[in-house]
Amino acid sequence: MVPSAPFPDQARTLGALLRAPYRKLAERLYAGLAAGGFPEIRPAHSAVFRHIAPEGSRLTDLAEQAELTKQSMAYLVGYLEEHGYVSLHPDPNDGRAKQVRLTRRGQAFIAALLKASAAVEDGLAAALGATKLKQLRDLLEQADAALADDQLG
């Protein structure tokens, strides 16, 4: 029962295989963005940017979507507000609730992230070949659909 090595990375589980390139991709993107004028943003902040709606999102909804506690999300949002990426407003539908909106700087960050991501994918297409990268994307979508299926064994 004693594993001979720490688990999932060495065991090459599918989870470890998905996670490794994700982490490397994120490190590349955030290092590039730090050098490109957004030094305050860490990968952890993507929990906000990934889920925020164009018209703004409630703090509680962001926490739920990111599967974070309200406190953790409030901490991330507070940091981003302090650095000018989001602004906080009373929720138009519920004055006691807070709505989080992207500032122009937050929008600029998202645009830069998408651009940086496209650049890394171009590099990957050159390294692996465009066909393989397309195959990888297709297979990831198929695996995702299968994993969403309640019938999966």
Added chain:
Amino acid sequence: MVPSAPFPDQARTLGALLRAPYRKLAERLYAGLAAGGFPEIRPAHSAVFRHIAPEGSRLTDLAEQAELTKQSMAYLVGYLEEHGYVSLHPDPNDGRAKQVRLTRRGQAFIAALLKASAAVEDGLAAALGATKLKQLRDLLEQADAALADDQLG
């Protein structure tokens, strides 16, 4: 510059495509493990299990490997100690430092996780076909290697 939708998931960046099946896989595994006798473990705790060495690891090393603050790692380790998954000892090389070791229960959890992961992969192989799952694994390793390469454009 204003995005018409929240960013990476809708934009189908490679990062979003890698992340989506990873999250679904983790949810399946941890739901199954909760039902199977390990209800205290959350995906966040994988930051400990993923990096802990068979002979034990120093708390500071675990924090560094998981890219967490020492405080965050101490919180995760404290929770796991309380629930019997790890034990804390003075580091044999540095009496002031703490070494974290898996208990038998921690080892049993890792064995159960590897088994559950293999079961989900069998389900995926049945759903997609074994050839496609093998292709996906190969392409993920190739992408990971390319992303680790400093020469990537």
